[in-house]
Amino acid sequence: MTRIIDLRGDWAARPTDAMRKAMAEAEVGDDNSQEDPTVIELEERSAELMGKEAGLFVPSGTMGNLVSIMALAPYGSEIIAGDQAHAVIYEVGGYAAIGGHPIRTVPNDRFGMMDPASVRDAIRPSGNIHFPRTGLLLLENTHNLRGGGVMTVEQTRSLANVAHDAGVPVHVDGSRLFNAAAALGIPAKDLVADLDMASFCLSKALAAPVGSMVVGTTEQIARARQARKLLGGGMRQAGVIAAAGIVALEQMIDRIPEDHENARKLAYGLADIPGFTVDLETVQSNLVFADISEGKTGPEIGAALEQNGIRINVFGPTRIRFALHYEITSADVDRVIDEVRQLV
Ligand SMILES: Cc1ncc(COP(=O)(O)O)c(C=O)c1O
Missing domain, CATH: 3.90.1150.10 (Aspartate Aminotransferase, domain 1)
Known part of the structure; x- marks a missing residue:
């Protein structure tokens, strides 16, 4: 053939032989009850790798973005995102259909970057009953539709500062965050240090068959875990797939x-x-x-x-x-x- x-x-990218072996041998338990040792290990290692308190294993990048949105943005609040963001274009409008959030887009330049001044302008002023409250700034690094463009730590910080100055939390769709980190020659955690939550995919460049990780504070991750359950993403012996995720972190980043x-x-x-x-x-x-x-x-x-x-x-x-x-x-x-x- x-x-x-x-x-x-x-x-x-299909799972490697090492992943298939780890999957066959994985220790498992009920993940819904947080009893699956392999999932727990993957979540802890992901959090540590990203310099955050806690992690959550989700079935897809799409769900990773949605549970992060649901954990951070109050119901009905508006999300600011790039007009070319994957979450805006390719995720079935879940932020609105399920999350209950209107969206306000800001242009992504040819590298996927948003202009901090435009983001500042897009944040709704308080005190006017006609406006929704701004609930979240959503970033994407690397930027899929902008050719895999990479956002630096300084660019990320400049956007995060604008949002945080207005009391708005920030999430990054880091489906390819390790690609961004590799392109910059820095640890991935540097790219999320200024952000509230982040997600990254195990199933893209890291070649695991299934799954994404969400990281944030213990409290944010508890909210994301409940959102995952609401979406039907609560899993049982998910250690079988998490085992491939651990191999992805150990062998596929470098x-x-x-x-x-x-x-x-x-x-x-x-x-x-x-x-x-x-x-x-x-x-x-x-x-x-x-x-x-x-x-x-x-x-x-x-x-x-x-x-x-x-x-x-x-x-x-x-x-x-x-x-x-x-x-x-x-x-x-x-x-x-x-x-x-x-x-x-
Ligand atoms: C930037 C970005 N975010 C999110 C996703 C969604 O990931 P998934 O297909 O695992 O839902 C993708 C998928 O290609 C992506 O490129």
């Missing part, structure tokens, strides 16, 4: 720079192909977006590559995305560049 090169998402190197190689290779544009400055982590200005459309390129065992993410007629992860080698990248060049 031909090997598939799956670049649709870093979520396409190798992330390899993916970033492959992403840059792919980006430069694609940018060299006539009709392809890659905003090379925004290729800061493991995602590569390419814009197509002539020749075949995105869906045509996607379909043709699929025939040759290469899967990519088609974002529309003129935009395609490639995500690097541990299963994609430097030789694979050479092959992908070659195939795309031949196609167009």
Whole structure:
């Protein structure tokens, strides 16, 4: 069977052999009663890694964002988020449909950053009965739709300060927070030190089959745990999947720079192909977006590559995305560049 090169998402990364072994051997208990030793270990290690008091294991990044929103923002309060935020665009409007929050968006620049002055302007003044109260500032690092753009500690702090000055808590959707940390060469906890809560995915660049972590204070995590239950995310012998998460933390973080190197190689290779544009400055982590200005459309390129065992993410007629992860080698990248060049 031909090997598939799956670049649709870093979520396409399949669990490693070490993960499968750990899953088979995991000690388990009822997680709903907080009796699963493997889940407890994963939660404690995640909290420690992020410099926070407590952690919570949730089934997905989407649920991680929603339980954080529910833990931090009072019901009916307005959330400020980037107009290109994953939570705004791709999470079924859960913040409104379930959380009960209207949203106020601020533009994300081409790196995913929001302008602190615009965030300040978006925070509702108190004392006017017409306005909702601002309940939360939601950040995203790295920024998915902005090409995996990385927000630095200083940028994060400048946004957090604006929110905190107005008494507004801050959560970061850090689905790829370890990618941001690797790109900056700093510990991930530095990127959340100024923030109230954070979530990160085990199932993206870290290759675990299931799960995300939420971290915050003990009290915030207790509220998030109840929100998880409300959403139907209370689990039983979840140690079986948490075991893969522990391996992800132990073995998959330090190798992330390899993916970033492959992403840059792919980006430069694609940018060299006539009709392809890659905003090379925004290729800061493991995602590569390419814009197509002539020749075949995105869906045509996607379909043709699929025939040759290469899967990519088609974002529309003129935009395609490639995500690097541990299963994609430097030789694979050479092959992908070659195939795309031949196609167009
Ligand atoms: C930035 C970001 N946040 C949240 C999510 C949602 O994660 P999940 O698919 O695990 O719900 C994704 C998924 O790709 C993402 O890219």
